[in-house]
Amino acid sequence: MRIRAAVSAALASAGILLVGWQSGVHVADTRSAVAAASTGNETAGTSAGTGSSDTSGPASSGTSGSSGAAGSSGSAGSSGAAGSSAAAGSAAKAGGTYDGDIVQTRFGTVQVQVTVKAGAITDVTALKLTDAEGRSMQISNYAAPILRSEVLQAQSAEVQTVGGATVTSNAYLTSLQAALDAANL
Amino acid sequence: MQQTSEPRHGLRARTFSCMGTVISLTMPAGPHKAPHAADDELEAATAVVERLFARLDGTFSLYRPDSEASRLGRGELGLQEASDEMRARYTEASEWRLLTEGAFTAERPDGILDLSGLIKGHAMKEAGISLHALGLEDWCLNAGGDVLVSGSPDPGSGEAWRAGIVDPADRRTLLAGFPLGGLPGGLASGLAADGGAPGNTASRSRMALATSGSAERGDHIWAAGGRAAEFWQVSVAAADAVTADVLATAIVAGGTAMLNRAAELWDVEVLAVRRDGDLLATAGFRR
Secondary structure, eight states: OHHHHHHHHHHHHHHHHHHHHHTTBOGGGHHHHHHHTTSSOOTTOOOGGGOTTOTHHHHHHOOHHHHHHHHHHHHTTOSHHHHHHHHHHHHHHHOEEEEEEEEEETTEEEEEEEEEETTEEEEEEEEEEEOTTOOBOOSOOOOEEEOGGGBOOOOTTTOSEEEOSOOOHHHHTTSHHHHHHHHTO | OOOOSOOTTOEEEEEEEETTEEEEEEEEOOTTSOHHHHHHHHHHHHHHHHHHHHHHHHHHOSSSTTSHHHHHHTTSSOGGGSOHHHHHHHHHHHHHHHHTTTSSOSBOTTSOBOTHHHHHHHHHHHHHHHHHHTTOOSEEEEETTEEEEESOSSTTSOOOEEEEEEETTEEEEEEEEEEESOOTTOGGGGGGTTOOOHHHHGGGGOOEEEEEESSSTTTOSOOGGGOOOSEEEEEEEESSHHHHHHHHHHHHHHHHHHHHHHHHHSSOEEEEEETTSOEEEOGGGBO
16 A cells, blocks of 8 residues: 555656646647657557546556546646556556657747656656757756765866955955966966 | 866966956966967956956946946936946846846945946956957956856867865865866866766856855845845856856845746856855756
8 A cells, every 4th residue: 555655646746747847738739748758768668658548547556646646637627647647657567767758838848757666756857848949958957955075076286267255355365266376377 | 077187288377456356367378389479478468358357447446436436326427427338237237137136236225336246247258358359269267256268278178177166164175166168079078978967068158157155345245135145155157257247146145046046047057055054056066
């Protein structure tokens, strides 16, 4: 039951994510959006193309969690989320990484990748997103907490210039930049 | 950042004081020039940059009673009568104020127009244009901790300039590094060699790195609403000096909300140090 609950929770969140993405998808593209989470890189060999009609997928595999996902798709007025939940449901049994179709949204071009491990969706990422000008961008370039050991490192002996909050002329005299400048005079 | 050998031909630097800080121009000596010719070229280039900074400081400094900015501040001059340059920078500052939802503003709490948050970045941009006009492709300009580069420290290699960012807790040590400039295929572009992270492939277009702090010069950045700044230090890497400088200032003033807005709306990388020393970073600052 615990595994089932985890799968259900994962499906529910995937459904909500997809509904979120789908809010920007044109009506004509709904079916390809449905396929986004399922088709493409079918490494697990499941019948991922079962598509939107297979609403029994989440109903049979899931408990209250997955019906929650179906419910949220219903409120969005599209069969897409339910269908992708079904596809993800079959994916969940197999495990692997699934690349979706490239979908046009009002935010630009989106391609979704879902990673399934041990029956749970562990990651949903956007592989491809371009803005209106066709410029590649990340779906969300955001600043995350990071340990000092995880940041790009630099030793003062290896750099050619030093950035920092503006130093006064007096503070400059004792700064690393002053040492670099003096070395290159 | 693994590359530790210095460029084969060495770097030369010249400095001058302006805008209350020290500005340095660093150039590779170059393989095809006699040392004296390279020195002359650097001297001439520094003189051009210094004149440009001095002229802008003479117009926009509020520390100079005779500047146009000071006369505006005292009400002796209205914006309508102000110089084209003053009005152009005022317009630019107003646009940034809108774009940052007020986090960047050219108006001091006492109501005085203060364009100094924009002028250093603007001066660096103008200096870059002048250096390119002189035919100089490889240089690094550092204005009191804000950096603008062109080309490479080792001409022709495509190698990026390596910039360090000081640790605000200990200014003798570096908190992080960041590659600026360089060319595709250059040694430092190994950072993006995996090709997997979209954030890193853009590192070659990062020419400018600006850092703002809330602990320097007696808290010269005011947080929105008069509260204490959330960040101790914020560094922004961008394609141009003005964007980097303005957004670094805006994030210190506007906190996490402005940081998220900047990362989402602009093509920039951000490294922010919280008051307690914890770090926030966009993907480009991850190793």
